[in-house]
Amino acid sequence: MTYVAKPTLHHPSLPKNRLGYTRRDYEGRVSTLCAGCGHDSISAAIVQACWSLDVEPHRVAKLSGIGCSSKTTDYFLGHSHGFNSVHGRMPSVLTGANLANRMLLYLGVSGDGDSASIGLGQFAHAMRRGVDMTYIVENNGVYGLTKGQFSATADCGSKSRRGVANEDAGIDLAVLALQLGATYVARGFSGDKAQLVPLIEGAIRHRGAALVDVVSPCVAFNNHLGSTRSYDYVREHNQAVNRIEFIPQRDEITADYPPGSYTEIVQHDGSVLRLRKLGLDFDPRDRVAAMNRVLEHQARGELLTGLLYVDPEAGDLHDRLGTTAVPLNTLDESALCPGSAALERINASLR
Amino acid sequence: MTTKRIEAVNDFVVQFANVNGSGSASANELFARSFLRMGVPVSPRNIFPSNIQGLPTWYEVRVTERGHLGRRGGVDLMVAMNPQTWDADLAAIESGGYLLYDSTRPLPPSKFRDDVNAIGVPLTEMCNAAYDDPRERQLLKNIMYVGALAALLGLDPAVVAELIGEQYRGKEKLLTPNLDAFRKGWRYAEENLENAIGLRARRAAQVGERIFVDGNSALALGFVYGGATVCAWYPITPSSSVADAFTKYCAKLRIDPETGERRYAIVQAEDELAAVGMVIGAGWNGARAFTATSGPGISLMTEFIGLAYFAEIPVTIVDVQRGGPSTGMPTRTQQSDLLACAYASHGDTKHVLLFPEDPHECFDFAAQALDLADRLQTPVFVMTDLDIGMNQRLCAPLAWDDARRYDRGKVMRADELEAAADFGRYLDVDGDGIPYRTLPGAHPTKGAYFTRGTTKNAWARYSEKGADYVENVQRLLRKLETAKALVPAAVERRADASAASPCPIGAIFYGSTSPAMAEAVESLQAIGCPIDTLRVRAFPFGDEVARFIETHDTLFVVEQNRDAQLRMMLVNELGVDPARLRPVLHYDGTPITARFIAGAIAKQLAAGNVRPLGRPAAPAIASAPARAKPKEGSAAPSAARGRVA
Numbered sequence: 001m002t003y004v005a006k007p008t009l010h011h012p013s014l015p016k017n018r019l020g021y022t023r024r025d026y027e028g029r030v031s032t033l034c035a036g037c038g039h040d041s042i043s044a045a046i047v048q049a050c051w052s053l054d055v056e057p058h059r060v061a062k063l064s065g066i067g068c069s070s071k072t073t074d075y076f077l078g079h080s081h082g083f084n085s086v087h088g089r090m091p092s093v094l095t096g097a098n099l100a101n102r103m104l105l106y107l108g109v110s111g112d113g114d115s116a117s118i119g120l121g122q123f124a125h126a127m128r129r130g131v132d133m134t135y136i137v138e139n140n141g142v143y144g145l146t147k148g149q150f151s152a153t154a155d156c157g158s159k160s161r162r163g164v165a166n167e168d169a170g171i172d173l174a175v176l177a178l179q180l181g182a183t184y185v186a187r188g189f190s191g192d193k194a195q196l197v198p199l200i201e202g203a204i205r206h207r208g209a210a211l212v213d214v215v216s217p218c219v220a221f222n223n224h225l226g227s228t229r230s231y232d233y234v235r236e237h238n239q240a241v242n243r244i245e246f247i248p249q250r251d252e253i254t255a256d257y258p259p260g261s262y263t264e265i266v267q268h269d270g271s272v273l274r275l276r277k278l279g280l281d282f283d284p285r286d287r288v289a290a291m292n293r294v295l296e297h298q299a300r301g302e303l304l305t306g307l308l309y310v311d312p313e314a315g316d317l318h319d320r321l322g323t324t325a326v327p328l329n330t331l332d333e334s335a336l337c338p339g340s341a342a343l344e345r346i347n348a349s350l351r
Numbered sequence: 352m353t354t355k356r357i358e359a360v361n362d363f364v365v366q367f368a369n370v371n372g373s374g375s376a377s378a379n380e381l382f383a384r385s386f387l388r389m390g391v392p393v394s395p396r397n398i399f400p401s402n403i404q405g406l407p408t409w410y411e412v413r414v415t416e417r418g419h420l421g422r423r424g425g426v427d428l429m430v431a432m433n434p435q436t437w438d439a440d441l442a443a444i445e446s447g448g449y450l451l452y453d454s455t456r457p458l459p460p461s462k463f464r465d466d467v468n469a470i471g472v473p474l475t476e477m478c479n480a481a482y483d484d485p486r487e488r489q490l491l492k493n494i495m496y497v498g499a500l501a502a503l504l505g506l507d508p509a510v511v512a513e514l515i516g517e518q519y520r521g522k523e524k525l526l527t528p529n530l531d532a533f534r535k536g537w538r539y540a541e542e543n544l545e546n547a548i549g550l551r552a553r554r555a556a557q558v559g560e561r562i563f564v565d566g567n568s569a570l571a572l573g574f575v576y577g578g579a580t581v582c583a584w585y586p587i588t589p590s591s592s593v594a595d596a597f598t599k600y601c602a603k604l605r606i607d608p609e610t611g612e613r614r615y616a617i618v619q620a621e622d623e624l625a626a627v628g629m630v631i632g633a634g635w636n637g638a639r640a641f642t643a644t645s646g647p648g649i650s651l652m653t654e655f656i657g658l659a660y661f662a663e664i665p666v667t668i669v670d671v672q673r674g675g676p677s678t679g680m681p682t683r684t685q686q687s688d689l690l691a692c693a694y695a696s697h698g699d700t701k702h703v704l705l706f707p708e709d710p711h712e713c714f715d716f717a718a719q720a721l722d723l724a725d726r727l728q729t730p731v732f733v734m735t736d737l738d739i740g741m742n743q744r745l746c747a748p749l750a751w752d753d754a755r756r757y758d759r760g761k762v763m764r765a766d767e768l769e770a771a772a773d774f775g776r777y778l779d780v781d782g783d784g785i786p787y788r789t790l791p792g793a794h795p796t797k798g799a800y801f802t803r804g805t806t807k808n809a810w811a812r813y814s815e816k817g818a819d820y821v822e823n824v825q826r827l828l829r830k831l832e833t834a835k836a837l838v839p840a841a842v843e844r845r846a847d848a849s850a851a852s853p854c855p856i857g858a859i860f861y862g863s864t865s866p867a868m869a870e871a872v873e874s875l876q877a878i879g880c881p882i883d884t885l886r887v888r889a890f891p892f893g894d895e896v897a898r899f900i901e902t903h904d905t906l907f908v909v910e911q912n913r914d915a916q917l918r919m920m921l922v923n924e925l926g927v928d929p930a931r932l933r934p935v936l937h938y939d940g941t942p943i944t945a946r947f948i949a950g951a952i953a954k955q956l957a958a959g960n961v962r963p964l965g966r967p968a969a970p971a972i973a974s975a976p977a978r979a980k981p982k983e984g985s986a987a988p989s990a991a992r993g994r995v996a
Contacts, residue, residue: 058799061636061791074801074813081791083635084803085628086658092583092625096632096640097791099581099616104636104792122628125621317618324612328580329637329790333757335614336578338604340751346572347748350562351387 006030018054026051028078032071038190038216039069039138043076045193046107046136049200050077053248055105061097062107065090065119068145069111069138069216077107088119091126091135095317098131101327102318105204106133113143116152116171123173127180127209132316134203135211137173138190140218141229148221159226172298174308177211178291183314184210185290187305189234190217198273199307201246207268208314215303228301239297241282241306247272267312275307284309354468355447358549361391361416363427365500365550368440369493370433372404378493379410380743381514382500386414387563387745388510390555394420394866396742396942401588401681407436416555420745421867422942428550430496437462449548451496451503470547472499477535482528491532498536503548508537562710562748566739567643569710570669571596572749573717574641575604578757579667581640582617583629585648588681589737590671593643594619623648627655627668634665635802637762637790639721643669646679646688649695656730657696658804660827663777663786665724665731665760668692669717672736674940683940684737686862687912692732693890693920699824703731703834704890708865709739711746712888719839725760727834728788736911738863738942761787768797776800776811777823784829831891838889841896846872846881854883857903858935858952859896861887861917863942864909870945875952882907882952890920897925900932905959907952909935911943 006029014022026047031040050060057079064070066087073082085093094108108126115123115137126135141154148161155170177185184206188196196214203210215234217223223230228237249270265273265285275284282293290309297304324331357363365382369375376397383395391414398409413423428449431440444450446466452458454471463469474495478488494515501511512530519526540547570593574582584594598617605614620626626642633640644652649670659666672688674680693704703723705716716733724731761781768774768789774797777786786809789798800811806823808814846854860868868884875882885899900906900921908918915934922929935951937943 056795058795059792063632079796079799081789081799082801083632084801084805085631086654086804089624089628089655092620092628093632093635095618095625096581096583096629096634096638097636098632099618099629100633100636100638100640101790101792121621122625125625129618318616321616321618322611322613323616324607324610324614328614328616329633331578331580331614333578333755335607336580336605337576337751340753342604343572343576343749343751347560347562350564351560 017051019056021051021057023047023051025079026057026077028073028075031075033068034220036219037068038140038214038218039072040075041190041193042136042138042196042214042216043072045196045200047076048193048197049204052197053201053204055204059103060105060107062109063090063094063097064109065111065114067111067114067143069109070114072138073109088114088117089122090114091119091122091131094133095126095129095131098133098317099323100329102132102323103327106131108133108135110135110137112137112139112141112151112153112173116173120152120171124176124180127177127182127211130181130183130208130314130316130320132207132318133209134200134206135209136200137211137213138216139173139213139229140216140222141170141227142218142222144218144221155228158228159224161221161224163226172294174211174213175291175294177209177213178287178294178309181209182211182309183208183311185309186211186307187213187215187303189215189238189303189305191231191235192238192305195240195243195305198244198246202244202267202273202307202310205246205248205267205269205271206310206314208311208316234303237302239302239304240278241280241293241304241308242278242284243276244307245274245276247274265310265312267310268314273307273310278306285311354466356468356549357427357445357447357449359427360551360553361414361555363414363550364423364425365412365414365428365430366426366440366443367410367430368433368436369408369410370435371399371402371406371408373432373493374490375408375432375493376410377518378497379412381494381511381518382497383412383743384514384563385501385506385511386412386552387558388514389507389552390558391416391552392418392420392557392745394422394745396422396738398941399682407433414552416557418557419866419870419945421870422944424944424946428548430500432496441467449550451500453492468547470503470544472496472536472539472544474536477539478532481531481535487528491528494529494532495536498533498538499540499544501533502537502540503544504550504552506552507554508533558745560748561745563743563745564710565592565741565743566707566710566713566735567592567671567741568596569713569749570643570717570733570735570740571600573714574721575600576714576751577639577718577721579639579641579721580615581630581633581638582615582642583620583626583633583640584617584642585620585623585626585644587623587645587648589673589741590643590645590648590669592741593669593671623651624655627652627666630666630668631655631659631664634659634724639665639667639725639757641667641669641721643671645671645673646675646691647677649688649691653691653695654697656702657698657700659730660696660700660702661698661804662802663728663788664802665728667720667724667731667733669733669735671740672734680940682737684863684942685911685938685940686734686736686864687916687938688734689912689916689920692734695730701831701891703727703729703838705731705733705839706861706888707733707735707739708862708886709744709746711749713739714749716839722758723834723837726758726837727785727830728760729830734862736863761785763787763789763793763798765794768794771797774798774800775809777807777826778809779826779829782829783833784826784831785833786826835891835893838891838893840893841888841899842886843895843899844872844884844886846876846883853902854881855904856880856882856956857885857899857905858882858907858909859885859887859899859917859921860909864911867943867945867948868909871948871952874945874949878953880953880956887917892921892924896921900925900927905933905956906931907933907935907955909943909948911937913938
């Protein structure tokens with residue numbers, strides 16, 4: 001992980017957000033990933049999204065599992081508490097953290113090895129429970145830290161660096177999340193930051209389980225000819241369903257596009273997702289259609305990206321549990337302990 | 352030929368052999384409670400295989416005016432309601448004992464024993480005559496045999512009727528037929544079975560203020576009182592009723608009166624991996640959280656437990672132990688997870704364990720575990736077992752001091768961070784091995800740190816330096832030293848409380864062995880063999896444990912597992928010469944009995960020609976003080992088959 005110190009001196013002309021923070025205030029330690037790794041672009045997109053949404057860095061809890069992607073939580077939001085947990089089990093730790101304090105923003109960062117193999121069960125159940133979180137999968141189809149084994153999201157037929165084809169069917173986490181009841185499902189590409197940043201912004205402002213599956217080529221082990229996760233392959237086969245623009249509640253809505261060429265979806269907190277249509281007839285509020293469309297394109301060897309599905313009215317786990325609006329971790333004896341008189345009544349009922 | 356008869360007042364064992372799902376449980380519990388209302392202590396136990404419906408199940412009630420709440424072994428009166436287990440049930444009865452059976456259909460003489468008194472009640476016939484509904488006929492048969500038993504044993508019918516009234520309060524439709532069936536059974540026995548039984552119930556004043564509750568419910572209440580707000584769990588016998596009871600009590604005691612909102616969150620996780628993960632996440636984020644499981648769940652949680660130990664996160668885990676390893680004996684009891692919990696995880700780890708003896712201590716230790724976990728920032732295990740967890744036990748009333756405040760440990764708030772010069776998450780500022788922590792969201796610029804399972808320095812930064820690693824794990828050992836003074840101390844009982852020096856013989860035990868041990872001490876005393884006892888209540892062991900071992904010549908360690916796990920820990924942690932600790936081990940899945948303990952200790956002392964000072968020589972202690980030998984080989988709860996090494 002990090003051995004190199006990062007300079008703390010900022011250029012005075014760096015733009016500031018409404019909290020007075022520059023982007024540098026949202027950065028973390030120096031990345032130890034390989035030069036050109038897609039994951040670093042995702043970290044940069046997270047920094048950009050949090051900065052432009054005026055997120056208070058200390059109100060974010062960033063959690064991850066184990067793997068290259070999970071290491072990245074150290075490389076952004078240095079003023080946030082981070083938790084690098086165990087392999088594939090970030091979703092449960094995040095769920096528990098969220099139960100304890102519903103007022104923070106929960107960012108789960110994972111990879112395909114972490115989420116689609118050992119973590120598939122926890123991934124599934126966090127999605128179906130509607131945990132309020134932004135779950136980012138940095139998906140490169142390969143195990144980087146252990147030097148290039150296929151992961152469970154590798155496409156069938158995709159070739160390893162040694163030329164061996166993957167014989168197993170690939171797991172599509174976005175399709176899975178749709179089936180499991182996730183209420184915000186997007187797919188991005190680490191090589192297209194302009195598309196990725198608003199997808200993450202929308203996810204952060206979404207209430208409920210939000211998945212952003214980001215195809216993120218591994219320059220060391222999965223960027224060669226024959227791989228379906230290389231920069232070249234993804235660029236050639238990337239089919240975006242829409243182009244989204246995220247408009248926070250506070251901003252005045254102005255449109256640069258002709259009427260009819262875009263759809264606006266208002267989320268729970270009043271923020272707006274403006275979707276510019278890109279030729280395809282696609283409504284991201286239709287879960288079943290989204291699944292079909294992703295699978296159709298997958299059959300053609302194409303990768304569908306953009307906002308695939310959103311339920312702007314979604315609730316979260318706390319709504320289902322009926323928990324108090326005050327975070328559970330702030331309650332003290334007066335709110336939690338029924339006292340000795342109540343205990344005496346219980347004793348009496350047990351005689 | 353007249354069959355001999357066991358004659359006893361307020362001191363006998365009744366066993367009910369039933370069919371799972373036949374509605375016998377509430378009738379049997381009614382029978383047990385009737386004694387309590389008459390001031391006579393009882394100790395009931397569910398003995399059930401891992402099935403849901405149609406298969407055998409037993410309920411055993413030990414009636415014990417002297418308050419011996421351990422399992423005795425042997426059956427004086429068998430209520431044989433399950434034809435499938437008839438032969439084994441018949442065989443389990445002590446010679447001179449009694450068999451109550453449904454005499455609607457005649458049975459051949461081969462189905463009886465010459466030395467057992469058979470008492471027939473035509474239950475099916477009476478039910479069929481009185482009720483039309485087939486389900487009613489089945490259910491009311493149970494209440495009817497309780498009626499017959501009440502008459503035979505001399506239970507006060509008004510007491511039983513009062514209990515039936517309480518049970519069906521507000522459900523008149525059920526109350527009337529139940530009362531009717533009870534009276535029919537009672538009347539039949541009064542009219543036809545005069546003086547058929549030599550066992551008698553007599554009013555006494557031995558129950559007092561004590562309450563009758565199962566350990567799992569008491570644990571759940573302890574977590575409500577102790578301030579647990581997050582419970583994540585996965586169903587597993589025998590621990591599931593902890594979460595069930597927590598749910599029930601929270602719904603009554605933890606709802607915001609104004610908003611109706613819940614001051615708790617309970618999640619049934621997808622597995623034990625996720626259950627403990629959620630508890631870790633919640634603990635990291637400052638909520639008091641617990642999970643309840645049994646052995647197989649502990650195995651699954653083990654990697655996460657190592658993380659919580661190393662990253663120093665408060666976690667409370669209940670292990671209601673059952674027979675292991677693997678699926679083992681899911682509905683039988685053991686104390687066989689000590690090593691798995693004390694040293695859970697790869698790498699060097701040691702964890703805090705608490706051993707409650709009964710539901711009263713389950714309540715206390717649940718609340719205390721939450722304090723200890725917060726104070727020590729580490730996993731804390733509450734080690735109960737099926738015998739405590741799933742059986743109702745007579746115990747001291749639960750108590751709570753309203754002045755008590757939760758110990759939330761060393762958590763730095765925003766103002767403290769503001770005032771502090773430096774924050775290092777793993778710095779040992781106070782020298783007790785316990786560092787300070789912060790909660791996410793506490794302060795805009797100070798106190799944020801990165802939690803990880805990898806090695807780190809005192810400022811929570813990744814480090815692979817050997818010195819940083821050693822300093823960190825040595826601090827964790829200091830923390831365990833600190834824990835010694837915080838956990839419940841072991842309880843020593845001297846055979847002669849007024850004696851200046853201890854007995855030469857001592858026995859160490861823990862958890863659910865408690866009532867059987869107390870009774871064994873009495874019976875050993877009665878045959879001239881006084882022994883001191885030490886009830887271990889926690890790990891790490893306090894200094895009093897080492898002192899007890901030093902001050903006794905002959906030492907027994909009484910446990911309910913095969914491998915003498917506590918003994919191993921005593922040898923390992925206190926450096927005791929293994930030859931000094933003699934294991935007394937009972938592990939067939941049934942609760943340990945006083946007969947077994949006293950027999951094993953007496954036998955070893957006789958074999959070793961060990962003689963307490965100033966007492967008569969060996970012959971007096973050569974045999975166990977058993978009233979009758981338990982029968983071997985029955986399918987029902989079999990006699991103790993342990994090993995004495």
